[in-house]
Amino acid sequence: MLDLKLKNPLEILELVPDPEIPVINIVELGIVREAKITSENSCEVTITPTYSACPAMFTIEEDIMKIMKENGWDAKVVIKMFPIWTTDWITDEAREKLRVYGISPPEKGADEHHIGKPKKCPRCGSMHSKQISRFGSTLCKASYQCLDCLEPFDYFKCH
């Protein structure tokens, strides 16, 4: 009889999407810091919050508990703030997924809280864009408009 349950906790956690941006998962976002096997069927999953008030973190915690249980793991979720989450932890694959989804991915290593400089349009690739607002529909995003194809787009802010 084929055991369809996944054995590797990290593989299981890669199936948990970000609730707001379902094309990326919580592992490639850098939210999952560690999945430590503590006994045969027990696992301790350490996650780190993104923004202090990100409401998706509650959903993510529940989703982790649910999917681990479905795969035969007795999981405990531990929230660890340090080291502080940064967008630099988002993988290159995840950045491309963001772009395809229509969100301009965060620049690497940029300390840009004071800059509204142009970002790359996720649709036409132009750098000729302007910032409409430093804030957007979720805490992680800012609002931009491409001045070539004229479409609005979200930019995932550096953090």
Place this chain on the structure above:
Amino acid sequence: MNPLYNYLLKLADDSFIMGQRLSAWCGEGPYLEEDIALTNIALDELGQANNFYVYASRVADNGKSEDDLAFLRYEHEYLNAHLTELPNEDYAQTILKVYIFSVYQKLMYEALSSSENEELSAIAQKSLKEVRYHYTHAASWMKIFGQGTEESKMRLERASENIWEYTQGLFAKTEGEDDLIALNIAPNTDALYEDFVSITTKDFADFGLEYPTNPFMQPKSRTGYHTEYFGFMLCELQYMQRAYPGCTW
């Protein structure tokens, strides 16, 4: 009396009451992008408050959860500075409050990032990233209003006359805070206030605004005494929890 507990409540209450005031702009902003900006800032503050309340609840170890601390204390137990309670009034006063508070929080969180207390340091480092955006946003509006029209400048100057005397209150210390300073857990706010004055003096010149010259500062921030506005705020804030004791989501 637990100095760390008081200190955490001070940090939590500041963010909480500031967030509560700013959230009143939800759906009322002058245009969509500003509505979103203020509510984002408000939400950031609520997130920071939550982090401090959760830690305070653990430190107190008296069976009170972070929600109990946030919603079920009495007015004399809240340790927020008076500035955070002041009404939003018009957009100029709101932006001035956000500007003042963001300068204070940037200084506070920068200093707390090197606290001997690791958890405080972690929360501060995280909050600092968010607060830098608040400062950028408020400062750019201050400049626009200061150098904009006669009306925008008038409104900002009026706001300054109303609220500048509450700025020093942000730097008031709680009971036991001196012990924490001695242990390098908390920074000395006297030094932070000097930085505040020099930063705001420089910024006001950049904004094209007269720096407030009246040296009078309102006393009694963080002593349990509050402005006349606070009672009304608590009525709204605590209504659900007191009308439906034990209510949960």
